[in-house]
Amino acid sequence: MKSVIYFLLGVLLILTGSCRKNYEAPVPYAFNNTPGAGHFVPSVRQSMEGVYAVSDGAGQFGGQVVLKWTYLLNGADTNHYLSIFTGTDAGYFNLEGNPKADSLVLNGYWRKLVNTSTGLVQLTVKSKHNGRLQVYDTNKLETADTLVLEGLYSNDKASPTQKLTLTYRRPLNSRPFSIMAHRSGGRTSDLLPVSENSVEMIKLASRLGATGIEIDVRYTKDGVPILYHDNALNLRLIQKNGLTGPIENYTYEQLNTLVRLVNGEKIPTLEEALETVVTNTSLSLVWLDTKYIGPMDKVQAIQQKYRQKAILNRRNLRIIIGLPTTEAVDQYKALANKDNTPILCELDTAITRSLGARIWAPRWTLGPQTQEVLAMKAEGTTVFVWTLDEPKFIQEFVSQNNFDGILSNYSSVVAYYHYSEQQ
Amino acid sequence: MMIHLRILVWITCLLISRSVANAQSVQRTDTVQLTPPPRGPYNFVMTVGSGLSFYSTHLGVPAALEQTHVSRFGVPATLRMMWYPDHRLRIGLETGWTTMYSYRGHVSGEPAHVYVSLVPILLVFSMPMAWLSGTERSIARRFAATVGTGVYLNHSRLDYLGTVLTNTNSLGWMAAGSYTQPIGRRLRVAGELKWYDAVAAENAAFTAEVQLVWRAFSW
Numbered sequence: 001m002k003s004v005i006y007f008l009l010g011v012l013l014i015l016t017g018s019c020r021k022n023y024e025a026p027v028p029y030a031f032n033n034t035p036g037a038g039h040f041v042p043s044v045r046q047s048m049e050g051v052y053a054v055s056d057g058a059g060q061f062g063g064q065v066v067l068k069w070t071y072l073l074n075g076a077d078t079n080h081y082l083s084i085f086t087g088t089d090a091g092y093f094n095l096e097g098n099p100k101a102d103s104l105v106l107n108g109y110w111r112k113l114v115n116t117s118t119g120l121v122q123l124t125v126k127s128k129h130n131g132r133l134q135v136y137d138t139n140k141l142e143t144a145d146t147l148v149l150e151g152l153y154s155n156d157k158a159s160p161t162q163k164l165t166l167t168y169r170r171p172l173n174s175r176p177f178s179i180m181a182h183r184s185g186g187r188t189s190d191l192l193p194v195s196e197n198s199v200e201m202i203k204l205a206s207r208l209g210a211t212g213i214e215i216d217v218r219y220t221k222d223g224v225p226i227l228y229h230d231n232a233l234n235l236r237l238i239q240k241n242g243l244t245g246p247i248e249n250y251t252y253e254q255l256n257t258l259v260r261l262v263n264g265e266k267i268p269t270l271e272e273a274l275e276t277v278v279t280n281t282s283l284s285l286v287w288l289d290t291k292y293i294g295p296m297d298k299v300q301a302i303q304q305k306y307r308q309k310a311i312l313n314r315r316n317l318r319i320i321i322g323l324p325t326t327e328a329v330d331q332y333k334a335l336a337n338k339d340n341t342p343i344l345c346e347l348d349t350a351i352t353r354s355l356g357a358r359i360w361a362p363r364w365t366l367g368p369q370t371q372e373v374l375a376m377k378a379e380g381t382t383v384f385v386w387t388l389d390e391p392k393f394i395q396e397f398v399s400q401n402n403f404d405g406i407l408s409n410y411s412s413v414v415a416y417y418h419y420s421e422q423q
Numbered sequence: 424m425m426i427h428l429r430i431l432v433w434i435t436c437l438l439i440s441r442s443v444a445n446a447q448s449v450q451r452t453d454t455v456q457l458t459p460p461p462r463g464p465y466n467f468v469m470t471v472g473s474g475l476s477f478y479s480t481h482l483g484v485p486a487a488l489e490q491t492h493v494s495r496f497g498v499p500a501t502l503r504m505m506w507y508p509d510h511r512l513r514i515g516l517e518t519g520w521t522t523m524y525s526y527r528g529h530v531s532g533e534p535a536h537v538y539v540s541l542v543p544i545l546l547v548f549s550m551p552m553a554w555l556s557g558t559e560r561s562i563a564r565r566f567a568a569t570v571g572t573g574v575y576l577n578h579s580r581l582d583y584l585g586t587v588l589t590n591t592n593s594l595g596w597m598a599a600g601s602y603t604q605p606i607g608r609r610l611r612v613a614g615e616l617k618w619y620d621a622v623a624a625e626n627a628a629f630t631a632e633v634q635l636v637w638r639a640f641s642w
Contacts, residue, residue, distance in 0.1 A: 232591065234591075235623075235624070235625055239483050240481065240482065240483035240625060241483045241484070241485050241537070242482070242483070242523075242524070242526070242537045242538075242539040242579050242581075243537065243579055243581055243587075243589070244577060244579050244589050244590070244591040244624070245579065245587070245589025245590065245591055246589070249587050249589055250581075250587055251584060251585065253584055254581065254583055254584060254585070254587065257485065257487045257530050257535075257583070258485040258487065258488075258535070258537075258581070258583065259485070260485070260486075
């Protein structure tokens with residue numbers, strides 16, 4: 001009798017525990033992407049950027065947030081988006097102005113990257129004058145007035161009902177600092193709405209807090225530089241289609257026709273990626289991570305072509321070739337002409353100096369390396385650290401004020417700690 | 424479907440572990456005797472089989488393909504080497520080859536064909552079901568449950584603007600139920616229903632096979 005009970009208990013345990021949970025975090029809001037900024041004219045946008053105190057909603061988003069406007073160029077049109085970085089659970093908001101509203105109204109969604117929490121947000125920009133909230137007008141703003149964003153948020157797709165109030169505290173930290181997003185903006189595994197190393201992710205990167213991106217470059221069988229992180233086609237990155245194995249086994253045409261990234265995008269060529277960076281975004285740095293084994297000349301030619309294009313477009317954009325291994329260093333050394341080919345070295349300081357690299361990027365697990373970092377900076381070398389995702393260490397590295405930039409999968413967290421840092 | 428089969432595997436494991444416990448308790452009783460009964464016989468049994476397979480999970484066909492034709496059926500082949508001891512739990516190795524699926528179509532008039540198959544390399548445990556009836560002479564003795572785990576070699580072939588052959592490994596498991604009919608002193612014929620699941624590659628197939636079971640060595 002006892003064994004039957006144990007058996008049934010076992011079956012019950014299996015029944016309740018054998019299901020594999022499928023994690024999803026669909027974006028609950030459909031952006032209108034209306035060109036222009038509507039009521040959010042440049043002076044309004046500029047005045048809104050800053051560090052805000054959270055009163056209503058602090059339990060969900062923490063006591064302090066950072067507000068930053070970004071934009072995306074689409075030909076002659078510009079789309080403006082407001083990002084809010086919470087610093088809690090790698091949270092962020094993506095908002096756009098509501099062109100139909102008479103006042104300064106923002107609609108969008110919030111998301112936490114460490115879990116699947118998401119929801120809708122509606123905020124109205126107001127000013128507090130003599131303790132009373134009123135419609136915000138930049139022309140009537142007095143020195144003692146305070147900006148307040150007031151509105152509602154919800155969980156998932158429910159209509160917003162929970163109160164959210166943000167009150168302006170101080171301007172953003174203006175120290176120059178590179179916030180670089182790993183895998184062109186973020187990882188597919190963090191349930192972002194677009195796939196890593198895709199054109200769509202490059203367009204999203206700024207809204208996640210990035211000022212620069214790292215992209216993973218590989219060659220197809222016929223020598224086309226493309227963006228792909230892993231060394232093989234797998235279900236972590238692509239939709240199921242039966243194709244597996246090293247990406248270098250496939251020609252570009254085969255990949256372009258038959259393979260789609262997990263969110264349905266094509267695997268972009270390096271040229272498509274850089275074209276997007278130059279013509280659509282405000283990103284200021286692209287770090288080309290050398291994942292390929294083979295000649296570097298094609299990547300160098302593309303890097304120089306888009307550097308020229310950025311100069312012609314009056315874009316402040318640096319396109320850097322990353323050297324993560326001694327093999328990559330050898331590939332770089334084999335280049336016939338190294339003029340106008342900025343590099344970033346991930347190896348030790350001696351190799352970095354010997355190569356004349358403009359940027360040294362040690363891995364974060366080696367620690368702050370304060371002496372080496374200061375020595376390299378004294379020599380005029382820019383120093384980045386990678387790939388730092390732990391909020392506690394991001395905060396520590398930002399506050400130490402030694403590094404010139406951080407590469408992270410959570411650029412929203414780096415943005416929060418950098419912009420909210422007290423100068 | 425996958426969840427239910429997983430449950431079946433777990434239940435089989437429970438039944439096997441309970442049977443092993445029973446066998447051990449019998450052994451403990453035996454140790455009271457002054458002269459332990461002779462062990463054996465032991466057998467090395469080889470099984471070969473084939474039949475029909477059906478790809479039983481989600482499959483993706485690229486949207487760019489036109490005039491697509493998808494096939495989920497295939498002809499599997501199984502080779503299993505088992506050690507049959509003098510108790511019910513048997514252990515062995517299984518390998519073989521099973522078609523998972525294939526699809527064909529055209530892209531701008533150019534033919535495209537993808538074929539996916541897998542080779543299991545599994546450690547398998549098997550147990551006759553006779554103990555359920557409580558008598559060794561029951562017909563249930565001819566029914567057996569088999570579970571296994573190991574590596575699947577996933578093979579894919581693409582024919583589109585050239586041929587690409589690739590292999591990737593995936594951990595996975597299998598579960599099967601069989602009926603075995605004696606046809607000679609050393610030969611038996613069996614029918615087996617089996618579930619192959621290459622978990623990491625998300626490939627899974629249901630197979631129905633006729634098998635020839637040969638008791639190769641006895642000692």
